[in-house]
Amino acid sequence: MKTALPDGLIVVAKADCPTCRLAEPLLAELNAQAGPLTVYVQDSTEYAADLPGTLYDKTLEHSYRLGIEFVPTLIRVENGVEVQRTYGWHKEDWRQISGLAALGEDLPVMRPGCGSKTLEPGIAEELELAFGDIRLQSREIDFSAVDDPFEACFERGWSDGLPVVPPTPVRVLRMLKGTRRKPDEVVGLMPPDLVPCTVEKVAINAVMAGCKPEYMPVLLAALEAALTDEFGLHGLICTTMFGSPLIIVNGPAARAVGMNSGVNALGQGNRANATIGRALQLIIRNVGGGRPGEIDRATLGNPGKYSFCFAEAEDSEWLPLAQERGIEAGRSAVTLFPGEGVQGIIDQKSRDPESLARSFALSLRAVDHAKLAMAGDAVLVVSPEHARVFIDAGWSKQRLREELDRLLLAPGKELVAGAGGITEGIPERFKDMQVPKFRPGGLLIVRAGGTAGLFSAIIAGWAASGPVGSSAVTREVNT
Amino acid sequence: MNENRVLDPTAEQAPAQRARLPRPTSIEGKVVGLLDISKPRGDVFLDRIEEQLAAMGIQVKRYAKPTFTRIAPTELKQRMAAEVDLLVEGLAD
Numbered sequence: 001m002k003t004a005l006p007d008g009l010i011v012v013a014k015a016d017c018p019t020c021r022l023a024e025p026l027l028a029e030l031n032a033q034a035g036p037l038t039v040y041v042q043d044s045t046e047y048a049a050d051l052p053g054t055l056y057d058k059t060l061e062h063s064y065r066l067g068i069e070f071v072p073t074l075i076r077v078e079n080g081v082e083v084q085r086t087y088g089w090h091k092e093d094w095r096q097i098s099g100l101a102a103l104g105e106d107l108p109v110m111r112p113g114c115g116s117k118t119l120e121p122g123i124a125e126e127l128e129l130a131f132g133d134i135r136l137q138s139r140e141i142d143f144s145a146v147d148d149p150f151e152a153c154f155e156r157g158w159s160d161g162l163p164v165v166p167p168t169p170v171r172v173l174r175m176l177k178g179t180r181r182k183p184d185e186v187v188g189l190m191p192p193d194l195v196p197c198t199v200e201k202v203a204i205n206a207v208m209a210g211c212k213p214e215y216m217p218v219l220l221a222a223l224e225a226a227l228t229d230e231f232g233l234h235g236l237i238c239t240t241m242f243g244s245p246l247i248i249v250n251g252p253a254a255r256a257v258g259m260n261s262g263v264n265a266l267g268q269g270n271r272a273n274a275t276i277g278r279a280l281q282l283i284i285r286n287v288g289g290g291r292p293g294e295i296d297r298a299t300l301g302n303p304g305k306y307s308f309c310f311a312e313a314e315d316s317e318w319l320p321l322a323q324e325r326g327i328e329a330g331r332s333a334v335t336l337f338p339g340e341g342v343q344g345i346i347d348q349k350s351r352d353p354e355s356l357a358r359s360f361a362l363s364l365r366a367v368d369h370a371k372l373a374m375a376g377d378a379v380l381v382v383s384p385e386h387a388r389v390f391i392d393a394g395w396s397k398q399r400l401r402e403e404l405d406r407l408l409l410a411p412g413k414e415l416v417a418g419a420g421g422i423t424e425g426i427p428e429r430f431k432d433m434q435v436p437k438f439r440p441g442g443l444l445i446v447r448a449g450g451t452a453g454l455f456s457a458i459i460a461g462w463a464a465s466g467p468v469g470s471s472a473v474t475r476e477v478n479t
Numbered sequence: 480m481n482e483n484r485v486l487d488p489t490a491e492q493a494p495a496q497r498a499r500l501p502r503p504t505s506i507e508g509k510v511v512g513l514l515d516i517s518k519p520r521g522d523v524f525l526d527r528i529e530e531q532l533a534a535m536g537i538q539v540k541r542y543a544k545p546t547f548t549r550i551a552p553t554e555l556k557q558r559m560a561a562e563v564d565l566l567v568e569g570l571a572d
Contacts, residue, residue: 139495143485193492195492204488208488
Protein backbone atom coordinates (compact mmCIF):
# COMPACT_ATOMS: atom_id res chain seq x y z
CA MET A 1 0.00 0.00 0.00
CA LYS A 2 1.39 3.40 -0.97
CA THR A 3 0.82 6.22 1.52
CA ALA A 4 0.38 9.81 0.35
CA LEU A 5 2.92 12.35 1.60
CA PRO A 6 1.53 14.57 4.36
CA ASP A 7 1.77 18.29 3.59
CA GLY A 8 4.01 20.41 5.80
CA LEU A 9 7.31 19.20 7.21
CA ILE A 10 8.62 15.66 7.66
CA VAL A 11 11.54 14.75 9.90
CA VAL A 12 12.95 11.22 9.80
CA ALA A 13 15.09 10.39 12.83
CA LYS A 14 16.67 7.70 14.98
CA ALA A 15 16.65 7.94 18.76
CA ASP A 16 20.21 6.62 18.97
CA CYS A 17 21.56 9.29 16.58
CA PRO A 18 23.22 12.16 18.51
CA THR A 19 22.41 14.69 15.77
CA CYS A 20 18.74 13.65 15.87
CA ARG A 21 18.83 14.16 19.64
CA LEU A 22 20.43 17.58 19.08
CA ALA A 23 17.53 18.63 16.84
CA GLU A 24 14.81 17.02 19.00
CA PRO A 25 14.13 20.12 21.18
CA LEU A 26 13.39 22.13 17.99
CA LEU A 27 10.63 19.84 16.75
CA ALA A 28 7.85 21.35 18.89
CA GLU A 29 8.69 24.80 17.49
CA LEU A 30 8.69 23.41 13.94
CA ASN A 31 5.30 21.82 14.52
CA ALA A 32 3.75 24.94 16.05
CA GLN A 33 5.17 27.57 13.71
CA ALA A 34 6.05 25.80 10.44
CA GLY A 35 4.02 22.61 10.61
CA PRO A 36 2.16 20.51 10.59
CA LEU A 37 5.16 18.33 11.35
CA THR A 38 5.27 14.57 10.83
CA VAL A 39 8.13 12.75 12.59
CA TYR A 40 9.04 9.21 11.54
CA VAL A 41 11.27 7.53 14.12
CA GLN A 42 13.11 4.46 12.89
CA ASP A 43 14.13 2.77 16.11
CA SER A 44 12.04 3.80 19.09
CA THR A 45 8.81 5.14 20.56
CA GLU A 46 10.91 7.30 22.88
CA TYR A 47 11.74 10.15 20.49
CA ALA A 48 9.61 13.28 20.13
CA ALA A 49 6.90 11.24 21.81
CA ASP A 50 4.85 14.21 22.98
CA LEU A 51 4.25 15.58 19.47
CA PRO A 52 0.97 14.66 17.78
CA GLY A 53 2.58 13.88 14.42
CA THR A 54 5.19 11.41 15.67
CA LEU A 55 5.05 7.85 14.37
CA TYR A 56 7.29 4.91 15.19
CA ASP A 57 8.23 3.67 11.68
CA LYS A 58 8.74 0.13 12.93
CA THR A 59 8.46 -1.59 9.53
CA LEU A 60 10.56 1.24 7.99
CA GLU A 61 8.01 1.49 5.20
CA HIS A 62 7.79 5.31 5.42
CA SER A 63 11.58 5.65 5.54
CA TYR A 64 11.94 3.27 2.58
CA ARG A 65 9.34 5.04 0.45
CA LEU A 66 10.91 8.43 1.24
CA GLY A 67 14.30 7.08 0.09
CA ILE A 68 15.99 8.10 3.35
CA GLU A 69 19.77 7.57 3.41
CA PHE A 70 20.68 9.64 6.48
CA VAL A 71 19.02 10.77 9.71
CA PRO A 72 17.89 13.30 10.53
CA THR A 73 16.34 14.17 7.16
CA LEU A 74 14.10 17.23 6.91
CA ILE A 75 11.62 17.38 4.02
CA ARG A 76 9.09 19.99 2.99
CA VAL A 77 5.96 18.73 1.20
CA GLU A 78 3.52 20.94 -0.67
CA ASN A 79 0.34 19.56 -2.23
CA GLY A 80 1.54 16.02 -1.67
CA VAL A 81 4.84 16.62 -3.49
CA GLU A 82 8.30 16.92 -1.95
CA VAL A 83 9.80 20.32 -2.72
CA GLN A 84 12.87 20.53 -0.44
CA ARG A 85 15.10 18.19 1.55
CA THR A 86 18.21 18.33 3.70
CA TYR A 87 19.95 15.81 5.90
CA GLY A 88 22.09 16.04 9.02
CA TRP A 89 21.91 19.29 10.97
CA HIS A 90 22.72 22.30 8.80
CA LYS A 91 21.36 25.34 10.57
CA GLU A 92 20.93 27.42 7.42
CA ASP A 93 19.15 24.63 5.53
CA TRP A 94 16.76 23.93 8.40
CA ARG A 95 15.99 27.62 8.76
CA GLN A 96 15.42 28.05 5.04
CA ILE A 97 13.21 24.95 4.68
CA SER A 98 11.15 25.76 7.80
CA GLY A 99 11.01 29.50 7.18
CA LEU A 100 11.97 30.07 10.84
CA ALA A 101 14.83 32.59 10.76
CA ALA A 102 15.89 32.06 14.38
CA LEU A 103 15.62 28.27 14.50
CA GLY A 104 18.30 26.59 16.63
CA GLU A 105 20.06 29.76 17.63
CA ASP A 106 22.02 27.94 20.37
CA LEU A 107 23.02 24.99 18.22
CA PRO A 108 26.27 24.61 16.24
CA VAL A 109 26.26 25.51 12.58
CA MET A 110 26.57 21.97 11.38
CA ARG A 111 26.56 18.41 12.66
CA PRO A 112 26.58 15.35 10.35
CA GLY A 113 23.86 12.76 10.87
CA CYS A 114 23.86 8.96 10.98
CA GLY A 115 23.06 6.32 8.37
CA SER A 116 19.42 5.39 7.89
CA LYS A 117 18.32 2.06 9.32
CA THR A 118 16.84 1.21 5.92
CA LEU A 119 20.33 0.79 4.50
CA GLU A 120 21.68 -1.61 7.13
CA PRO A 121 22.90 -4.92 5.68
CA GLY A 122 20.13 -7.50 5.45
CA ILE A 123 17.41 -4.88 5.99
CA ALA A 124 17.65 -3.12 2.61
CA GLU A 125 16.76 -6.29 0.67
CA GLU A 126 13.90 -7.20 3.02
CA LEU A 127 12.45 -3.71 2.52
CA GLU A 128 12.80 -3.90 -1.23
CA LEU A 129 11.00 -7.24 -1.27
CA ALA A 130 8.24 -5.91 1.00
CA PHE A 131 7.72 -2.42 -0.41
CA GLY A 132 9.74 -2.12 -3.62
CA ASP A 133 8.71 -2.45 -7.24
CA ILE A 134 10.33 -5.84 -7.71
CA ARG A 135 7.90 -8.74 -7.99
CA LEU A 136 9.44 -12.20 -7.92
CA GLN A 137 7.27 -14.69 -9.77
CA SER A 138 8.54 -18.01 -8.45
CA ARG A 139 6.35 -19.72 -5.93
CA GLU A 140 7.56 -19.74 -2.36
CA ILE A 141 8.08 -23.03 -0.63
CA ASP A 142 7.93 -23.17 3.15
CA PHE A 143 9.93 -25.88 4.79
CA SER A 144 8.80 -26.93 8.21
CA ALA A 145 10.59 -25.03 10.96
CA VAL A 146 12.13 -28.28 12.19
CA ASP A 147 13.60 -29.11 8.77
CA ASP A 148 17.22 -28.34 8.01
CA PRO A 149 16.87 -26.27 4.82
CA PHE A 150 19.99 -27.86 3.34
CA GLU A 151 18.52 -31.33 3.84
CA ALA A 152 15.14 -30.16 2.55
CA CYS A 153 16.76 -29.02 -0.73
CA PHE A 154 18.29 -32.48 -1.13
CA GLU A 155 14.96 -34.17 -0.42
CA ARG A 156 13.19 -32.09 -3.04
CA GLY A 157 15.66 -33.31 -5.66
CA TRP A 158 17.17 -29.87 -6.33
CA SER A 159 20.78 -30.90 -5.80
CA ASP A 160 23.48 -32.37 -8.01
CA GLY A 161 24.56 -34.46 -5.03
CA LEU A 162 26.43 -31.71 -3.20
CA PRO A 163 24.82 -29.24 -0.78
CA VAL A 164 23.10 -26.24 -2.35
CA VAL A 165 22.63 -22.82 -0.77
CA PRO A 166 18.92 -22.42 0.14
CA PRO A 167 17.50 -19.88 -2.36
CA THR A 168 15.79 -17.48 0.03
CA PRO A 169 14.05 -14.44 -1.52
CA VAL A 170 16.73 -12.13 -0.07
CA ARG A 171 19.58 -14.14 -1.61
CA VAL A 172 17.77 -14.28 -4.96
CA LEU A 173 17.19 -10.52 -4.88
CA ARG A 174 20.90 -9.95 -4.22
CA MET A 175 21.77 -12.27 -7.11
CA LEU A 176 19.46 -10.33 -9.43
CA LYS A 177 21.46 -7.17 -8.65
CA GLY A 178 24.29 -8.77 -10.66
CA THR A 179 22.48 -8.15 -13.95
CA ARG A 180 20.56 -5.30 -15.50
CA ARG A 181 18.17 -7.76 -17.08
CA LYS A 182 14.66 -7.93 -15.67
CA PRO A 183 13.73 -10.96 -13.53
CA ASP A 184 10.81 -11.89 -15.79
CA GLU A 185 12.84 -11.77 -19.01
CA VAL A 186 12.85 -15.16 -20.70
CA VAL A 187 16.36 -16.26 -21.67
CA GLY A 188 15.05 -19.14 -23.76
CA LEU A 189 13.27 -22.47 -23.74
CA MET A 190 15.12 -24.82 -21.42
CA PRO A 191 15.50 -28.39 -22.60
CA PRO A 192 14.67 -31.15 -22.17
CA ASP A 193 11.22 -30.07 -20.88
CA LEU A 194 11.31 -26.96 -23.11
CA VAL A 195 10.00 -24.60 -20.45
CA PRO A 196 10.66 -20.83 -20.47
CA CYS A 197 13.71 -20.07 -18.34
CA THR A 198 13.54 -16.58 -16.81
CA VAL A 199 16.40 -14.50 -15.45
CA GLU A 200 14.80 -15.08 -12.03
CA LYS A 201 15.09 -18.88 -12.36
CA VAL A 202 18.71 -18.40 -13.43
CA ALA A 203 19.30 -16.31 -10.31
CA ILE A 204 17.67 -18.90 -8.03
CA ASN A 205 19.88 -21.67 -9.37
CA ALA A 206 22.92 -19.37 -9.25
CA VAL A 207 22.26 -18.84 -5.53
CA MET A 208 22.02 -22.58 -5.03
CA ALA A 209 25.28 -23.17 -6.92
CA GLY A 210 27.10 -20.65 -4.71
CA CYS A 211 27.60 -17.88 -7.28
CA LYS A 212 28.26 -14.26 -6.43
CA PRO A 213 25.94 -11.71 -8.10
CA GLU A 214 28.83 -10.43 -10.22
CA TYR A 215 28.98 -13.83 -11.98
CA MET A 216 25.49 -13.39 -13.45
CA PRO A 217 26.56 -11.81 -16.79
CA VAL A 218 28.95 -14.71 -17.48
CA LEU A 219 26.33 -17.29 -16.48
CA LEU A 220 23.62 -15.66 -18.60
CA ALA A 221 25.92 -15.56 -21.64
CA ALA A 222 26.77 -19.23 -21.09
CA LEU A 223 23.09 -20.12 -20.87
CA GLU A 224 22.30 -18.17 -24.03
CA ALA A 225 25.06 -19.99 -25.87
CA ALA A 226 23.82 -23.32 -24.53
CA LEU A 227 20.30 -22.60 -25.78
CA THR A 228 21.27 -21.96 -29.40
CA ASP A 229 20.20 -24.45 -32.00
CA GLU A 230 23.84 -24.96 -32.99
CA PHE A 231 24.83 -26.07 -29.50
CA GLY A 232 22.00 -28.60 -29.41
CA LEU A 233 21.76 -28.87 -25.64
CA HIS A 234 18.69 -31.08 -25.78
CA GLY A 235 20.52 -33.95 -27.41
CA LEU A 236 23.62 -33.43 -25.29
CA ILE A 237 21.57 -33.77 -22.10
CA CYS A 238 19.89 -36.94 -23.31
CA THR A 239 22.83 -38.76 -24.86
CA THR A 240 24.23 -42.04 -23.57
CA MET A 241 27.71 -40.60 -24.31
CA PHE A 242 29.92 -38.61 -21.94
CA GLY A 243 29.58 -34.98 -22.99
CA SER A 244 28.16 -32.02 -21.13
CA PRO A 245 28.56 -28.24 -21.45
CA LEU A 246 32.08 -26.95 -20.85
CA ILE A 247 32.36 -23.16 -20.46
CA ILE A 248 35.56 -21.39 -21.56
CA VAL A 249 35.68 -17.69 -20.63
CA ASN A 250 37.77 -15.00 -22.35
CA GLY A 251 38.33 -11.32 -21.78
CA PRO A 252 38.21 -8.83 -18.93
CA ALA A 253 35.08 -10.38 -17.35
CA ALA A 254 37.06 -13.50 -16.43
CA ARG A 255 39.69 -11.46 -14.60
CA ALA A 256 37.07 -9.16 -13.04
CA VAL A 257 35.31 -12.02 -11.27
CA GLY A 258 38.59 -13.72 -10.35
CA MET A 259 38.35 -16.77 -12.57
CA ASN A 260 41.25 -19.18 -12.60
CA SER A 261 43.18 -19.68 -15.83
CA GLY A 262 46.45 -20.65 -14.14
CA VAL A 263 47.56 -23.33 -11.69
CA ASN A 264 44.95 -26.12 -11.59
CA ALA A 265 42.74 -24.22 -14.07
CA LEU A 266 40.75 -27.35 -14.92
CA GLY A 267 40.51 -28.38 -11.28
CA GLN A 268 38.83 -27.38 -8.05
CA GLY A 269 39.26 -24.51 -5.66
CA ASN A 270 38.18 -21.35 -7.51
CA ARG A 271 34.71 -20.09 -6.65
CA ALA A 272 33.87 -18.49 -9.99
CA ASN A 273 35.06 -21.47 -12.06
CA ALA A 274 33.28 -23.92 -9.79
CA THR A 275 29.97 -22.16 -9.33
CA ILE A 276 29.36 -20.75 -12.81
CA GLY A 277 29.74 -24.21 -14.30
CA ARG A 278 27.65 -25.72 -11.52
CA ALA A 279 24.86 -23.15 -11.91
CA LEU A 280 24.45 -24.08 -15.58
CA GLN A 281 24.17 -27.74 -14.57
CA LEU A 282 21.60 -26.94 -11.87
CA ILE A 283 19.52 -24.96 -14.39
CA ILE A 284 19.58 -28.00 -16.69
CA ARG A 285 18.48 -30.17 -13.79
CA ASN A 286 15.93 -27.98 -12.07
CA VAL A 287 14.44 -25.80 -14.80
CA GLY A 288 14.93 -28.13 -17.76
CA GLY A 289 14.27 -31.38 -15.92
CA GLY A 290 17.45 -33.00 -17.26
CA ARG A 291 18.15 -35.49 -14.49
CA PRO A 292 20.43 -38.52 -14.74
CA GLY A 293 18.61 -41.81 -14.94
CA GLU A 294 15.55 -40.03 -16.32
CA ILE A 295 16.11 -38.11 -19.57
CA ASP A 296 19.89 -37.93 -19.01
CA ARG A 297 20.84 -41.42 -20.17
CA ALA A 298 24.63 -41.15 -19.92
CA THR A 299 26.26 -44.57 -19.67
CA LEU A 300 29.16 -43.24 -17.62
CA GLY A 301 28.93 -39.45 -17.62
CA ASN A 302 31.97 -37.47 -16.53
CA PRO A 303 32.99 -35.45 -13.45
CA GLY A 304 32.55 -32.22 -15.45
CA LYS A 305 28.81 -32.73 -15.13
CA TYR A 306 29.11 -31.22 -11.64
CA SER A 307 30.85 -28.21 -13.12
CA PHE A 308 33.29 -27.54 -15.95
CA CYS A 309 34.32 -23.94 -16.47
CA PHE A 310 37.66 -22.18 -16.78
CA ALA A 311 39.24 -19.08 -18.29
CA GLU A 312 41.86 -18.94 -21.02
CA ALA A 313 45.29 -17.70 -19.89
CA GLU A 314 45.45 -15.11 -22.62
CA ASP A 315 48.86 -14.28 -24.02
CA SER A 316 49.62 -11.29 -26.22
CA GLU A 317 51.34 -13.55 -28.74
CA TRP A 318 48.54 -16.07 -29.18
CA LEU A 319 45.09 -15.00 -30.33
CA PRO A 320 42.53 -15.75 -27.60
CA LEU A 321 39.83 -18.28 -28.46
CA ALA A 322 37.02 -15.72 -28.40
CA GLN A 323 38.83 -13.47 -30.87
CA GLU A 324 39.53 -16.39 -33.18
CA ARG A 325 35.78 -16.91 -33.11
CA GLY A 326 34.83 -13.36 -34.05
CA ILE A 327 34.70 -11.42 -30.78
CA GLU A 328 36.42 -8.03 -30.76
CA ALA A 329 39.64 -7.62 -28.77
CA GLY A 330 38.98 -6.26 -25.29
CA ARG A 331 35.49 -7.76 -25.13
CA SER A 332 34.49 -10.71 -22.95
CA ALA A 333 32.90 -13.88 -24.20
CA VAL A 334 32.04 -17.43 -23.28
CA THR A 335 32.53 -20.41 -25.54
CA LEU A 336 30.37 -23.46 -24.88
CA PHE A 337 31.77 -26.81 -25.88
CA PRO A 338 30.20 -30.25 -25.47
CA GLY A 339 33.11 -31.57 -23.42
CA GLU A 340 34.02 -34.94 -22.00
CA GLY A 341 36.77 -35.45 -19.44
CA VAL A 342 40.41 -34.43 -19.47
CA GLN A 343 43.16 -36.53 -21.08
CA GLY A 344 46.68 -35.37 -20.35
CA ILE A 345 49.50 -35.13 -22.88
CA ILE A 346 52.85 -35.54 -21.19
CA ASP A 347 55.78 -34.43 -23.33
CA GLN A 348 58.73 -33.25 -21.26
CA LYS A 349 61.35 -33.73 -23.95
CA SER A 350 60.24 -31.85 -27.09
CA ARG A 351 61.95 -28.47 -27.34
CA ASP A 352 61.07 -27.66 -30.93
CA PRO A 353 57.58 -27.01 -32.33
CA GLU A 354 57.76 -29.78 -34.94
CA SER A 355 58.35 -32.50 -32.34
CA LEU A 356 55.76 -31.12 -29.93
CA ALA A 357 53.14 -30.79 -32.68
CA ARG A 358 53.74 -34.43 -33.63
CA SER A 359 53.28 -35.36 -29.96
CA PHE A 360 50.00 -33.48 -29.81
CA ALA A 361 48.77 -35.03 -33.06
CA LEU A 362 49.55 -38.55 -31.93
CA SER A 363 47.74 -37.99 -28.65
CA LEU A 364 44.75 -36.36 -30.36
CA ARG A 365 44.17 -39.54 -32.33
CA ALA A 366 42.72 -41.08 -29.18
CA VAL A 367 39.68 -38.74 -29.26
CA ASP A 368 36.60 -41.02 -29.44
CA HIS A 369 38.72 -43.93 -30.67
CA ALA A 370 41.98 -43.98 -32.58
CA LYS A 371 40.12 -45.45 -35.57
CA LEU A 372 37.31 -42.89 -35.67
CA ALA A 373 37.54 -39.64 -37.62
CA MET A 374 35.45 -36.50 -38.20
CA ALA A 375 33.19 -37.52 -35.32
CA GLY A 376 33.96 -35.70 -32.08
CA ASP A 377 35.51 -32.23 -31.94
CA ALA A 378 38.20 -31.51 -29.35
CA VAL A 379 39.67 -28.72 -27.26
CA LEU A 380 43.45 -28.75 -26.99
CA VAL A 381 44.50 -26.98 -23.79
CA VAL A 382 48.12 -25.91 -24.21
CA SER A 383 49.99 -25.15 -21.00
CA PRO A 384 52.22 -22.06 -20.80
CA GLU A 385 55.46 -24.09 -20.96
CA HIS A 386 54.30 -25.94 -24.06
CA ALA A 387 52.91 -22.75 -25.60
CA ARG A 388 56.31 -21.12 -25.11
CA VAL A 389 57.92 -23.74 -27.37
CA PHE A 390 55.64 -22.65 -30.22
CA ILE A 391 55.67 -18.93 -29.48
CA ASP A 392 59.48 -18.79 -29.28
CA ALA A 393 59.64 -20.45 -32.70
CA GLY A 394 57.16 -17.93 -34.13
CA TRP A 395 54.24 -20.35 -34.39
CA SER A 396 50.83 -18.73 -33.96
CA LYS A 397 47.83 -20.71 -32.78
CA GLN A 398 46.66 -20.78 -36.36
CA ARG A 399 50.01 -22.21 -37.51
CA LEU A 400 49.81 -24.92 -34.84
CA ARG A 401 46.26 -25.79 -35.92
CA GLU A 402 47.32 -26.04 -39.59
CA GLU A 403 50.28 -28.26 -38.70
CA LEU A 404 48.02 -30.48 -36.56
CA ASP A 405 45.43 -30.75 -39.34
CA ARG A 406 48.19 -31.91 -41.68
CA LEU A 407 49.72 -34.32 -39.16
CA LEU A 408 46.31 -35.74 -38.37
CA LEU A 409 45.60 -36.87 -41.92
CA ALA A 410 45.62 -40.66 -41.92
CA PRO A 411 45.37 -43.33 -44.61
CA GLY A 412 41.77 -44.49 -44.68
CA LYS A 413 42.82 -48.09 -45.04
CA GLU A 414 44.20 -48.02 -41.47
CA LEU A 415 40.94 -46.66 -40.05
CA VAL A 416 38.21 -48.61 -41.83
CA ALA A 417 36.12 -51.12 -39.95
CA GLY A 418 38.10 -54.34 -39.57
CA ALA A 419 41.53 -52.77 -40.12
CA GLY A 420 44.07 -53.80 -37.49
CA GLY A 421 41.79 -56.63 -36.45
CA ILE A 422 39.36 -54.13 -34.85
CA THR A 423 35.77 -54.13 -36.02
CA GLU A 424 35.23 -50.50 -34.97
CA GLY A 425 36.28 -48.01 -37.64
CA ILE A 426 35.16 -45.70 -40.39
CA PRO A 427 33.18 -46.88 -43.46
CA GLU A 428 34.94 -48.88 -46.16
CA ARG A 429 34.44 -46.13 -48.79
CA PHE A 430 37.22 -44.09 -47.13
CA LYS A 431 39.86 -46.78 -47.58
CA ASP A 432 41.68 -45.11 -50.47
CA MET A 433 41.54 -41.57 -49.05
CA GLN A 434 43.64 -39.48 -46.68
CA VAL A 435 41.20 -38.87 -43.83
CA PRO A 436 41.34 -35.87 -41.44
CA LYS A 437 40.84 -36.61 -37.76
CA PHE A 438 38.60 -33.60 -37.16
CA ARG A 439 35.94 -31.94 -39.24
CA PRO A 440 36.89 -28.41 -40.44
CA GLY A 441 36.87 -26.08 -37.39
CA GLY A 442 36.53 -29.06 -35.07
CA LEU A 443 39.78 -28.48 -33.16
CA LEU A 444 39.79 -25.60 -30.66
CA ILE A 445 43.05 -24.45 -29.06
CA VAL A 446 43.28 -22.54 -25.77
CA ARG A 447 46.17 -21.66 -23.49
CA ALA A 448 45.69 -22.37 -19.78
CA GLY A 449 47.43 -23.79 -16.74
CA GLY A 450 50.23 -23.16 -14.30
CA THR A 451 53.59 -21.90 -15.48
CA ALA A 452 55.44 -25.08 -14.49
CA GLY A 453 54.79 -28.34 -16.31
CA LEU A 454 55.43 -29.55 -19.84
CA PHE A 455 51.93 -31.01 -19.99
CA SER A 456 48.92 -30.13 -22.09
CA ALA A 457 45.44 -31.60 -22.18
CA ILE A 458 42.78 -32.82 -24.56
CA ILE A 459 39.12 -32.35 -23.80
CA ALA A 460 37.29 -34.53 -26.28
CA GLY A 461 33.92 -33.41 -27.57
CA TRP A 462 30.72 -35.27 -28.23
CA ALA A 463 31.11 -37.91 -30.94
CA ALA A 464 28.02 -36.31 -32.50
CA SER A 465 29.82 -33.04 -33.19
CA GLY A 466 28.81 -30.54 -35.84
CA PRO A 467 25.39 -30.09 -37.45
CA VAL A 468 24.38 -33.65 -36.54
CA GLY A 469 24.68 -32.86 -32.84
CA SER A 470 26.56 -30.07 -31.17
CA SER A 471 28.94 -27.34 -32.29
CA ALA A 472 30.92 -24.99 -30.08
CA VAL A 473 29.13 -21.65 -29.68
CA THR A 474 30.66 -18.32 -28.60
CA ARG A 475 28.61 -15.48 -27.11
CA GLU A 476 29.69 -12.08 -25.90
CA VAL A 477 29.21 -11.33 -22.19
CA ASN A 478 26.98 -8.31 -21.58
CA THR A 479 25.86 -6.82 -18.29
CA MET B 480 17.12 -14.21 7.25
CA ASN B 481 14.50 -16.95 7.33
CA GLU B 482 16.20 -19.96 5.76
CA ASN B 483 13.01 -22.00 5.72
CA ARG B 484 11.23 -19.94 3.07
CA VAL B 485 12.80 -20.39 -0.35
CA LEU B 486 11.95 -19.76 -3.99
CA ASP B 487 11.24 -22.76 -6.19
CA PRO B 488 14.22 -23.35 -8.53
CA THR B 489 12.24 -25.62 -10.85
CA ALA B 490 9.86 -25.06 -13.75
CA GLU B 491 7.06 -25.59 -11.20
CA GLN B 492 5.52 -28.46 -13.08
CA ALA B 493 5.11 -30.55 -9.92
CA PRO B 494 2.92 -29.61 -6.93
CA ALA B 495 4.65 -27.52 -4.24
CA GLN B 496 3.73 -30.13 -1.67
CA ARG B 497 5.67 -33.30 -2.21
CA ALA B 498 3.32 -36.15 -3.06
CA ARG B 499 3.39 -39.37 -1.06
CA LEU B 500 4.33 -42.51 -2.92
CA PRO B 501 1.24 -43.96 -4.60
CA ARG B 502 -0.53 -46.75 -2.73
CA PRO B 503 -0.14 -50.08 -4.50
CA THR B 504 -3.24 -51.20 -6.37
CA SER B 505 -2.65 -54.75 -5.16
CA ILE B 506 -0.34 -56.45 -2.69
CA GLU B 507 -0.28 -59.66 -4.64
CA GLY B 508 3.29 -60.79 -5.21
CA LYS B 509 4.64 -58.05 -2.95
CA VAL B 510 6.87 -58.60 0.08
CA VAL B 511 5.44 -56.94 3.18
CA GLY B 512 7.62 -55.90 6.10
CA LEU B 513 6.23 -55.69 9.63
CA LEU B 514 8.17 -53.34 11.89
CA ASP B 515 7.79 -53.70 15.62
CA ILE B 516 8.92 -50.43 17.20
CA SER B 517 9.28 -52.27 20.54
CA LYS B 518 6.31 -50.80 22.32
CA PRO B 519 4.31 -53.17 24.54
CA ARG B 520 1.85 -55.39 22.69
CA GLY B 521 3.00 -54.19 19.28
CA ASP B 522 3.88 -57.81 18.65
CA VAL B 523 0.27 -58.88 19.30
CA PHE B 524 -0.97 -56.50 16.61
CA LEU B 525 1.74 -57.46 14.13
CA ASP B 526 1.35 -61.22 14.77
CA ARG B 527 -2.30 -60.92 13.78
CA ILE B 528 -1.42 -58.91 10.64
CA GLU B 529 1.13 -61.58 9.74
CA GLU B 530 -1.49 -64.35 10.14
CA GLN B 531 -3.89 -62.54 7.85
CA LEU B 532 -1.25 -61.76 5.21
CA ALA B 533 0.07 -65.31 5.33
CA ALA B 534 -3.48 -66.60 4.77
CA MET B 535 -3.57 -64.48 1.59
CA GLY B 536 -0.28 -66.05 0.46
CA ILE B 537 1.71 -62.84 0.95
CA GLN B 538 5.36 -63.10 1.94
CA VAL B 539 6.09 -61.36 5.24
CA LYS B 540 9.37 -60.29 6.82
CA ARG B 541 9.57 -59.22 10.47
CA TYR B 542 11.75 -56.41 11.86
CA ALA B 543 12.09 -54.70 15.20
CA LYS B 544 13.63 -51.45 16.38
CA PRO B 545 15.89 -51.86 19.42
CA THR B 546 13.85 -49.24 21.29
CA PHE B 547 10.83 -47.07 20.55
CA THR B 548 12.60 -44.06 22.10
CA ARG B 549 14.96 -43.60 19.21
CA ILE B 550 14.68 -43.51 15.43
CA ALA B 551 15.50 -46.74 13.61
CA PRO B 552 19.20 -47.44 13.11
CA THR B 553 20.42 -46.67 9.57
CA GLU B 554 21.42 -50.29 8.97
CA LEU B 555 17.85 -51.44 9.79
CA LYS B 556 16.29 -48.82 7.49
CA GLN B 557 18.60 -49.80 4.63
CA ARG B 558 17.85 -53.52 5.16
CA MET B 559 14.09 -52.96 5.13
CA ALA B 560 14.27 -50.72 2.05
CA ALA B 561 16.23 -53.41 0.22
CA GLU B 562 14.08 -56.36 1.25
CA VAL B 563 10.42 -55.30 1.14
CA ASP B 564 7.94 -53.53 -1.10
CA LEU B 565 5.65 -52.31 1.68
CA LEU B 566 6.07 -51.72 5.39
CA VAL B 567 3.52 -51.80 8.21
CA GLU B 568 4.45 -50.58 11.64
CA GLY B 569 2.50 -50.55 14.89
CA LEU B 570 2.85 -47.10 16.44
CA ALA B 571 1.12 -47.12 19.85
CA ASP B 572 0.60 -49.41 22.82
